[in-house]
Amino acid sequence: MATQIDLSGRTALVTGSTQGIGLAIAAGLAAAxxxxxxxxxxxxxxxxxxxxxxxxxxDADLVAVAGR
Structure with missing residues (x-):
């Protein structure tokens, strides 16, 4: 049985999150x-x-952080 993590009130920056695994991690954190x-x-x-x-x-709370 999977444990549901509640990350309400927390902020995460996922670098390299425009595709692949980074995007999946960002979506998972937003879902939490x-x-x-x-x-x-x-x-x-x-x-x-x-x-x-x-x-x-x-309803995901997302922030755009573009930069090199």
Whole structure:
């Protein structure tokens, strides 16, 4: 039986979170209630990743953090 983690009130920054495992980790943290910073090198890709997460988690608290 899986344990549900409650991360409400917590903030996480997931670097390299615009695709692959980083995106999956960001989505998992958001599903657990954390405010999540989605990070990547290009603003457009960060926004696309945020939209990907919001498709399954419309109430996710996400922050765009683009930077090199």
């Amino acid at each position: 209630g954390a405010r999540v910073g989605i990070n990547g090198r290009r603003q457009q890709r960060v926004e696309e990743a945020m939209q990907d997460v919001r498709e399954s988690l419309p």
